[in-house]
Amino acid sequence: MKKLFARVLTVGYLSLLFIFCLPLFASADGFPEDGKIIRFIVPNPPGGGMDLYPRTLAPFVKNHLPWKEGEVIVENIVGAGGYTGSREIFYSKPDGYTIGIVMDQVVTLPPILGQVAYFDASKYTFFGQFNNFPSMIFTNSKSRLKSFSDLKHSKNPVTYGCDMQQIANYWMMAEKMGLNMKPILGYQGSSDSRLAVLRGEVDISTSEYSSFANYHTSGELRILFHFGKGPDKRAPEVPSMLDLGYPEEIAGINTVARTIVGPQGIPDDRAEILRKAIWAALNDPGFIAICEKSKRLEPDPKTAQEAEKSTRATAAFWLKHKDQVKATMNEFGYR
Amino acid sequence: MKEISFSGKTIMYAAIMAVTVYSVILGMRWPIRAGLFPIIVSSVVLILASIELGFSLFKKESADDTDRIDFKLSTDVDKATANRKTVSTLLWLGGFLFGVILFGLPAAIPLFLFFYLKFESKEGWIFSFMMTFVFWGFFYFLFIWLLKIQFPEGALLGLT
Amino acid sequence: MDIFNSLIDGLVLILQWKSIIYLSLGIVIGFCTGILPGLGGGTALALMLPFVFRMAPHEGIAFLLGMHAVLATTGELTSILFGIPGEPITIAMIMDGFPMAKKGEAGRAMGAALMSSLIGSFFGAFILIICIPIVRPLVLALGTPELLMVMVIGLTCIASLSGGKGKRNLVVGFLAGGIGFLFSLVGEDPQTGILRFTFGSLYLYNGIPLVPVVLGFFAIPELIDLRVRGTSIAGNIPIEGDLSKGVVQGLKDALRNFWLVIRCSTIGYGIGILPGLGGAVAQWVAYAHAAQSAKSAEERAGFGKGDVRGVIGPGSASNSKEGGGIIPTIAFGIPATPGMAVLMGGLLLMGLVPGPEMLTENLHLTFSMAWTIALSNFICVPACLLILNHLAKITTVRGSRILPILMVFVFIGAYSTNFKTGDLIVLMLSGLTGYFMVRFGLPRPPLFMGFIIGNLAEMYFGRSNAIYGSSWIYRPGVIVFALIAVGVALYPVLTDRMRKNTMGDRGGLHERN
Structure with missing residues (x-):
């Protein structure tokens, strides 16, 4: 008797399990379906800039999507300097339930250099951009480098604290701008190399303005120039590459672009729904208010078309200069 | 009983030695800046492992020799x-x-x-x-x- | 005077009723997160970030930091009870805490851990407050070569972590440390970008991930042994109604070793303020120090078998580290642990930007962090004491019932940070390696020490050479740290000598019970 009871329980339990799995097989009619979850993949660990933007935006995307209920959940898929998560987004099921944020530099350069398996970043489905700011080159205020011309005419090589991901910046300065540079590799991200500049251990480092703005206003760091095309509204006195007389072709490539993308081949109708919701969320007063309060988050929303255009331009640029960058990397021993 | 632990230990040290030899070979292929630490550390481990291998083969173990700051497996089960x-x-x-x-x-x-x-x-x-x-x-x-x-x-x- | 005002301001901010509510909420969540081996601090904190959008900075600090500060405290309980690290920063607690639990002294171990955590966190907060004026120049004075020398000190700790008497222990210890070092070199070389030992796998690009390695090495051998014994964790030792006595005993143990607690707290704080070092180092250095402080070789051999000092050392260090860890996070934007990284993200969302102003204009908020650390442990520890008896009873549950649950938790823990199958494979492989190491007498602590500081040592070495050539050796900071390293290495030998010289008067040296 007891055994029979137990068997009934087991069967009931297994069928419960089956029912639980059923939704996984169900097919979609409208998009987005009520009660579904949209994954917002972040290729970087929680807490950093790449993570805070989506985490702040996610609830607003949820509000602007045409559904009664559902969730937009941020998921950190970390690894290979952001490449793992970016790849995960690219190869996800293109049903519109997976989107993500990528850094243009990460998805365009390493695959071309053969550091990681190749995929074509220009084939993402684009939804927009949080911002696309040029990297800025800064030094300690006490440093011998008072301006760009000091940098340009430096007799001793200027030490540049960076990590492997910033090697594109080094290449641009050393090869395309003709500066006398020595890269000091092995810093763990831009905060670490910024600390090295504060210590006076290295001469310069690069980063996006908002990540060192307070050190700039307090007068501890001095900005020498930036990689953008025009003046940056937050630090208008800083010369851009164009101001310094470099060709337009190489300007605006070394940027920090936080692009919202989805896997290749999301059906147009679904992509359009997502695009609308994300654009509305990016311009939502609530989102802007949170960003303003934070001081660090500085959204400068770009539409899907603009994002697509700039990402493709970056990808095309690196493809064109592939061999030169590789040659530079070989100098450090990379093969 | 003694034989099992004896041969197991020998195999473990031999395996460690094999891995370190392999990593030295790999390290040789890299430029010196990338290969320096793998080669040095592997060589040190290789030397230490061969010493231990020698000990485990030829020397009787006293209680002091096996006394480590670590968790020990239970010995009261056969x-x-x-x-x-x-x-x-x-x-x-x-x-x-x-x-x-x-x-x-x-x-x-x-x-x-x-x-x-x-x-x-x-x-x-x-x-x-x-x-x-x-x-x-x-x-x-x-x-x-x-x-x-x-x-x-x-x-x-x-x-x- | 200004500092004094900020100090009071900071306290007032935390004592507002809203802050207290958020603090309590944070403590409850942190308590659950810390005690479950399946949930890492970073993951849990990240999920709480959306809630801080509307909070004022001091409320957010109370909520997030309160949560973060109790993680280390409650994670220790898991390490002691099950031999499974509750958090990666509480592994050293297993070394002596779990053997104590097996002897039926879980209550005593937890009491000692809690008391040392409490003192450690108070100490950390206190030092954080009094060192504010000097800490920024201090951190700025520590360049890459100095950090390299700190790594060397860490490596010399391997000597004390190998344990026992006899020279062969040193051989074995450094052998294990070297293997850990090799493991840490897997992945992209930061100097050249070459992928080392990755065998074409993207998974290993950034190196072997910490959490599955920790759980594999330090949980699976324990689980296997539990299965082999076939008993409850506390074995067949009858535990009567006097568990509370054990707890009181543990509390007293911590107070009796007050100077050890203070020394280990200092170590924890000192390691905490070093930027970029990660959170897992302090506990091991403190453990090594505790083992060194043993008066004789026989005493030292008792470590790893349930010496209460092996619980007290890491307990105080991993909590005072919180106070120190605040500094690189808020002053330089370099968080030490994943948890701290999320905490920093939360601060950013609330409009607090890491930088010099956190030590000037926003000093009262920094002080409110110090108060939060102290206050949250002040609330958490007594709360833990209330349920300690029930927790300790878990060690008497039949092993066959608790084992599958623990296995599932280990799997969830390894899986839930990244959801990669590779993490589970790493878990199994390091579990197997850990098992064979335990079985054939290769100690795991040195291996882990090598693993957490190996690649950092290489990176600092490469950077030092790239910046200064070989002249970094002559920097004064480097020389000072090198002397400390020599001191650490020779300490056991010297104390042995001294002990032999004063063999005659035993009473003087052995005042400890």
């Missing part, structure tokens, strides 16, 4: 039973890993718990069932309902 239980535990863990790959974590957890409790721990049907249900309920509540974590689907479910 060797054959201990080995059998160790292997079966590893198999269970391996099976669980396989289950996660096949069915995904949320489905693998109740399956593993139930089968383990019923067939390994020899608990009753009702206890096994209740325990599984309670734990799975806890898991579902915390990770799926509350934290809304999307676990990757198992390989079997992905086929559809």
Whole structure:
């Protein structure tokens, strides 16, 4: 008797399990379906800039999507300097339930250099951009480098604290701008190399303005120039590459672009729904208010078309200069 | 009894030596800046491992020699039973890993718990069932309902 | 005077009723997160980030930091009870805490851990407050070569972590440390970008991930042994109604070794303020120090078998580290642990930007962090004491019932940070390696020490050479740290000598019970 009871329980339990799995097989009619979850993949660990933007935006995307209920959940898929998560987004099921944020530099350069398996970043489905700011080159205020011309005419090589991901910046300065540079590799991200500049251990480092703005206003760091095309509204006195007389072709490539993308081949109708919701969320007063309060988050929303255009331009640029960058990397021993 | 530990230890040190030799060879292929540390560290490990290998082959061990600051396996169970239980535990863990790959974590957890409790721990049907249900309920509540974590689907479910 | 005002301001901010509510909420969540081996601090904190959008900075600090500060405290309980690290920063607690639990002294171990955590966190907060004026120049004075020398000190700790008497222990210890070092070199080389030992796998690009390695090495051998014994965790030792006595005993143990607690707290704080070092180092250095402080070789051999000092050392260090860890996070934007990284993200969302102003204009908020650390442990520890008896009873539950649950938790823990199958494979492989190491007498602590500081040592070495050539050796900071390293290495030998010289008067040296 007891055994029979137990068997009934087991069967009931297994069928419960089956029912639980059923939704996984169900097919979609409208998009987005009520009660579904949209994954917002972040290729970087929680807490950093790449993570805070989506985490702040996610609830607003949820509000602007045409559904009664559902969730937009941020998921950190970390690894290979952001490449793992970016790849995960690219190869996800293109049903519109997976989107993500990528850094243009990460998805365009390493695959071309053969550091990681190749995929074509220009084939993402684009939804927009949080911002696309040029990297800025800064030094300690006490440093011998008072301006760009000091940098340009430096007799001793200027030490540049960076990590492997910033090697594109080094290449641009050393090869395309003709500066006398020595890269000091092995810093763990831009905060670490910024600390090295504060210590006076290295001469310069690069980063996006908002990540060192307070050190700039307090007068501890001095900005020498930036990689953008025009003046940056937050630090208008800083010369851009164009101001310094470099060709337009190489300007605006070394940027920090936080692009919202989805896997290749999301059906147009679904992509359009997502695009609308994300654009509305990016311009939502609530989102802007949170960003303003934070001081660090500085959204400068770009539409899907603009994002697509700039990402493709970056990808095309690196493809064109592939061999030169590789040659530079070989100098450090990379093969 | 002594023989098993004796040969096992020898195999372990031999394996360590093989790995370090391989990593020295790999390190030689890299430029000096990338290869320096792998080569140095591997060589040191290689030397130390060969010393230990020599000790374990030719020298009798005193109590002082094996006294480490670390956890020790229990010795009050006879060797054959201990080995059998160790292997079966590893198999269970391996099976669980396989289950996660096949069915995904949320489905693998109740399956593993139930089968383990019923067939390994020899608990009753009702206890096994209740325990599984309670734990799975806890898991579902915390990770799926509350934290809304999307676990990757198992390989079997992905086929559809 | 200004500092004094900020100090009071900071306290007032935390004592507002809203802050207290958020603090309590944070403590409850942190308590659950810390005690479950399946949930890492970073993951849990990240999920809480959306809630801080509307909070004022001091409320957010109370909520997030309160949560973070109790993680280390409650994670220790898991390490002691099950031999499974509750958090990666509480592994050293297993070394002596779990053997104590096996002897039926879980209550005593937890009491000692809690008391040392409490003192450690108070100490950390206190030092954080009094060192504010000097800490920024201090951190700025520590360049890459100095950090390299800190790594060397860490490596010399391997000598004390190998344990026992006899020279062969040193051989074995450094052998294990070297293997850990090799493991840490897997992945992209930061100097050249070359992928080392990755065998073409993207998974290993950033190196072997910490959490599955920790759980594999330090949980699976324990689980296997539990299965082999076939008993409850506390074995067949009868535990009567006097568990509370054990707890009181543990509390007293911590107070009796007050100077050890203070020394280990200092170590924890000192390591905490070093930027970029990660959170897992302090506990091991403190453990090594505790083992060194043993008066004789026989005493030292008792470590790893349930010496209460092996619980007290890491307990105080991993909590005072919180106070120190605040500094690189808020002053330089370099968080030490994943948890701290999320905490920093939360601060950013609330409009607090890491930088010099956190030590000037926003000093009162920094002080409110110090108060939060102290206050949250002040609330958490007594709360833990209330349920300690029930927790300790878990060690008497039949092993066959608790084992599958623990296995599932280990799997969830390894899986839930990244959801990669590779993490589970790493878990199994390091579990197997850990098992064979335990079986054939290769100690795991040195291996882990090598693993957490190996690649950092290489990176700092490469950077030092790239910046200064070989002249970094002559920097004064480097020389000072090198002397400390020599001191650490020779300390056991010297104390042995001294002990032999004063063999005659035993009473003087052995005042400890």
